[in-house]
Amino acid sequence: MIPPKFEYQPARDLAHAFQLLAQGGGEAKILAGGQSLIPLMRFRLASPRALIDLNRVEGLAYIKENGDLRIGAMTREYELETNATVKARYAILTKTAAVIADPLVRNLATVGGNLAHADPANDHPATMLALRASVVAKSAKGERVIPIDELFVDTFQTSLRPDEILTEIRIPRPAPKSGGTYLKLERKVGDFAIAGVAAYLTLDDRGAVKSAGIGLTNVGSTALRAKRAEAALVGTMADEKAITAAAAAAAAESQPTADLRGPADYKRDVVRVLTSRAIRRALARAKGAS
Amino acid sequence: MAETMYPITLTVNGEKKDAQVEARTLLVHFLRENLSLTGTHIGCDTTSCGACTIILDGRPVKSCTVFAVQANGRSLRTVEGLEQDSKLHAIQDGFHQEHGLQCGFCTPGMMMTAVALLERNAAPTELEIRQAISGNLCRCTGYVNIVKSVQHASAALRAAKTAAPAAAGRA
Numbered sequence: 001m002i003p004p005k006f007e008y009q010p011a012r013d014l015a016h017a018f019q020l021l022a023q024g025g026g027e028a029k030i031l032a033g034g035q036s037l038i039p040l041m042r043f044r045l046a047s048p049r050a051l052i053d054l055n056r057v058e059g060l061a062y063i064k065e066n067g068d069l070r071i072g073a074m075t076r077e078y079e080l081e082t083n084a085t086v087k088a089r090y091a092i093l094t095k096t097a098a099v100i101a102d103p104l105v106r107n108l109a110t111v112g113g114n115l116a117h118a119d120p121a122n123d124h125p126a127t128m129l130a131l132r133a134s135v136v137a138k139s140a141k142g143e144r145v146i147p148i149d150e151l152f153v154d155t156f157q158t159s160l161r162p163d164e165i166l167t168e169i170r171i172p173r174p175a176p177k178s179g180g181t182y183l184k185l186e187r188k189v190g191d192f193a194i195a196g197v198a199a200y201l202t203l204d205d206r207g208a209v210k211s212a213g214i215g216l217t218n219v220g221s222t223a224l225r226a227k228r229a230e231a232a233l234v235g236t237m238a239d240e241k242a243i244t245a246a247a248a249a250a251a252a253e254s255q256p257t258a259d260l261r262g263p264a265d266y267k268r269d270v271v272r273v274l275t276s277r278a279i280r281r282a283l284a285r286a287k288g289a290s
Numbered sequence: 291m292a293e294t295m296y297p298i299t300l301t302v303n304g305e306k307k308d309a310q311v312e313a314r315t316l317l318v319h320f321l322r323e324n325l326s327l328t329g330t331h332i333g334c335d336t337t338s339c340g341a342c343t344i345i346l347d348g349r350p351v352k353s354c355t356v357f358a359v360q361a362n363g364r365s366l367r368t369v370e371g372l373e374q375d376s377k378l379h380a381i382q383d384g385f386h387q388e389h390g391l392q393c394g395f396c397t398p399g400m401m402m403t404a405v406a407l408l409e410r411n412a413a414p415t416e417l418e419i420r421q422a423i424s425g426n427l428c429r430c431t432g433y434v435n436i437v438k439s440v441q442h443a444s445a446a447l448r449a450a451k452t453a454a455p456a457a458a459g460r461a
Contacts, residue, residue: 001335008296008313008359031360038316038355039337051313055360078349102425104340104403107349108356189424190338 003041007050018140032113069171073112092180102190121192125223126215130198136168152222177203179285199278219254226250247276298362303371320358329369340426343399369398390439392430
């Protein structure tokens with residue numbers, strides 16, 4: 001299938017990209033890894049007048065830890081998946097990257113694109129919700145930091161303004177006794193999740209849950225924060241009763257719709273099971289398991 | 291309205307190529323139709339199957355999900371570049387020896403993924419091989435002989451590497 005015609009505009013640097021965005025008048029799209037956008041264009045579900053290619057812009061692909069973790073938006077998924085610092089201190093991110101699409105797609109797909117595309121079926125949004133991440137949006141006028149809870153507006157819609165480009169993702173420094181994981185049920189490698197659950201826990205000195213982050217993939221019009229599930233854990237020792245209550249709450253908060261991947265009730269039950277498993281795994285990691 | 295053409299220069303299997311392409315031309319179409327390199331297959335056209343896998347600057351990617359114009363200034367390898375001086379590449383020999391194909395449609399993409407894997411990791415475990423090829427679908431073999439083919443190539447390449455310095459020493 002041949003995508004519709006468009007004008008190809010390789011940006012030399014960010015300033016050039018902002019200029020091209022302004023000229024595009026809302027009809028230009030940013031091209032990052034292209035692994036979601038190009039398939040959409042082949043199906044003619046997207047037909048932007050111009051593509052502004054960020055692949056030639058230097059300095060947008062990096063993973064730096066300096067207090068918090070900073071990930072350049074053009075960092076490829078394989079770079080995140082294989083980064084030693086990320087693996088040692090932010091294992092939930094390694095776990096997430098490793099189940100995105102397939103290894104060939106991960107060689108081009110970018111972390112920033114996965115978020116800016118705002119597909120509820122994408123995997124990073126749930127993990128970033130669990131981690132309470134934020135993103136940096138830059139424009140010709142300056143930059144602002146958007147908390148992840150304010151980024152996803154609706155399916156394929158973010159709170160980025162038309163003149164802004166998502167340039168960086170920031171993950172808070174892990175508190176002592178923290179840990180998390182991302183679990184995804186998929187029909188086969190490369191498919192979108194039937195459902196996915198990210199869980200990230202921080203324990204206090206006596207082992208009680210100090211804070212909990214739980215994000216859900218592909219069971220709503222955006223990735224969802226399971227607020228009642230988080231509340232069901234905070235202050236508890238994350239014992240059997242608390243985990244069961246949190247898993248039931250996450251299932252109740254999810255808003256799946258029936259499709260080829262299964263009926264809504266089934267997906268809700270998948271959320272319950274995955275939440276329970278993800279909390280147990282996060283708890284083990286927070287207690288020092290690798 | 292005449293379509294805007296974009297000039298590109300890229301290296302394909304070691305040869306420099308100059309061409310004019312439409313922005314919307316996918317890399318796989320460019321390879322097959324402009325360069326007549328039809329060894330790179332189009333399987334699903336939905337970024338699912340990996341039949342169109344090529345190696346772009348050292349990493350295997352799906353050439354149906356890259357625009358040709360994006361490859362400007364870059365270097366890529368296709369299945370046609372594997373054979374050198376009428377001698378099969380170890381991965382081609384591996385697929386031959388271990389019967390790593392039945393219909394053969396997925397084979398070029400499967401081999402390009404395997405070549406890139408072996409360049410990064412000369413002695414992958416079975417699990418690492420299976421993970422590496424998890425984006426390449428084969429509907430015939432059940433993957434068993436494909437894994438054996440990659441293992442065959444891995445062993446052959448490592449044997450050649452240890453034999454080469456010794457042979458050079460004798461000369």
